[in-house]
Amino acid sequence: METLIGFAVGFVVGTQYGRDGLAKVRDSWQAISSSPxxxxxxxxxxxxxxxxxxxxxxxxxxxxxxxxxxxxxxxx
Structure with a gap:
């Protein structure tokens, strides 16, 4: 659950930093969604x-x- 909360916070923060921020959020989501x-x-x-x-x-x-x-x- 903490992971999903972290992703949500990262998304909000990431959107404030444009494409680079969104790319980091996308990479984070890929890492999260493939984690055990x-x-x-x-x-x-x-x-x-x-x-x-x-x-x-x-x-x-x-x-x-x-x-x-x-x-x-x-x-x-």
């Missing part, structure tokens, strides 16, 4: 979302919240 940390974040998000959908289909909202909380705690 980013891929792990995507996998974790997909797992949590998939679990939530399965539990919504079963209709138990309290278990949905508890399960998502447990998964996020384990991922952190």
């Amino acid at each position: 940390e980013f891929h792990n974040l995507l996998r974790t998000g997909a797992a949590v979302a998939g679990s939530a959908v399965r539990e919504v289909m079963n209709g138990d909202i309290s278990e949905i919240v508890a399960s998502i909380t447990r998964k996020l705690d384990r991922a952190a």
Whole structure:
């Protein structure tokens, strides 16, 4: 998550410095999006979302919240 926040801040700052700034932001995004940390974040998000959908289909909202909380705690 910190990586995405860093990218957003970099984008805002980068746009203030014209094409060179945008080129640096683009290079940063390429590095971020190919990083193992980013891929792990995507996998974790997909797992949590998939679990939530399965539990919504079963209709138990309290278990949905508890399960998502447990998964996020384990991922952190």
